[in-house]
Amino acid sequence: MAKIIIQTEDFDAAAEAAQITQNRHDIGALVSFVGLCRDESQTLSALELEHYPGMAEQEIARIAGEAEARWKTKGLTIIHRVGKIKPGEQIVLVIAASSHRGDAFNAADYVMDFLKSRAPFWKKQHLLDGTSGAWVDAKDTDEASLSRW
Amino acid sequence: MSVKLVYFAWVRERIGFGDETIDLPPEITTVADLLSWLARRGENYAYAFEKAAFIRAAIDKKHAPHTTLITGAREIAFFPPMTGG
Numbered sequence: 001m002a003k004i005i006i007q008t009e010d011f012d013a014a015a016e017a018a019q020i021t022q023n024r025h026d027i028g029a030l031v032s033f034v035g036l037c038r039d040e041s042q043t044l045s046a047l048e049l050e051h052y053p054g055m056a057e058q059e060i061a062r063i064a065g066e067a068e069a070r071w072k073t074k075g076l077t078i079i080h081r082v083g084k085i086k087p088g089e090q091i092v093l094v095i096a097a098s099s100h101r102g103d104a105f106n107a108a109d110y111v112m113d114f115l116k117s118r119a120p121f122w123k124k125q126h127l128l129d130g131t132s133g134a135w136v137d138a139k140d141t142d143e144a145s146l147s148r149w
Numbered sequence: 150m151s152v153k154l155v156y157f158a159w160v161r162e163r164i165g166f167g168d169e170t171i172d173l174p175p176e177i178t179t180v181a182d183l184l185s186w187l188a189r190r191g192e193n194y195a196y197a198f199e200k201a202a203f204i205r206a207a208i209d210k211k212h213a214p215h216t217t218l219i220t221g222a223r224e225i226a227f228f229p230p231m232t233g234g
Contacts, residue, residue, distance in 0.1 A: 052226060092233070116231070123232045
């Protein structure tokens with residue numbers, strides 16, 4: 001069973017990883033992915049993450065369950081933040097643990113791919129000049145990357 | 150049939166509110182029917198659903214293609230393509 005949390009507060013990736021590996025000697029691989037709020041144009045004050053309460057948790061659980069069925073995971077933690085997040089801050093954490101690296105890499109990659117285009121979250125830009133910018137558009141490449149699986 | 154409709158992101162902003170409960174005429178049987186019926190309810194709805202094919206739907210918190218029957222649905226959500234992660 002995956003650990004799934006949606007929260008406004010920041011998370012501690014190292015502490016979450018330690019929680020998975022604590023008192024276990026059967027884990028040989030741990031992949032940790034952190035998605036950050038990025039601002040290459042230096043115009044962004046924050047991203048505001050909106051979600052569909054209830055469905056977001058359910059959809060992440062469904063994606064996590066599929067990853068656990070496809071690969072031999074020994075631990076899976078997914079934390080997604082909502083609310084206003086500033087450039088440089090953390091948005092999402094996926095940690096997958098397994099006996100061997102292939103399963104952990106694949107499970108983490110799969111979860112992130114489906115999280116991006118199937119979990120009901122949306123990003124709105126708030127700009128440094130005080131205005132509300134546009135909603136971030138979904139990328140065709142995100143949808144296309146699902147066909148890898 | 151009475152059903153709760155919920156809207157997210159720019160769909161919510163264009164319509165002007167996040168949820169409502171409405172009585173649907175019996176001839177509305179699919180998600181696509183509901184979308185085109187809603188688009189005729191006012192300028193705000195027409196604006197939100199101007200590119201209906203682009204809009205995603207969920208019935209009782211599960212993804213639902215536009216061909217899905219809405220019979221028995223308690224909550225139907227409309228939103229833009231998702232941008233999480």
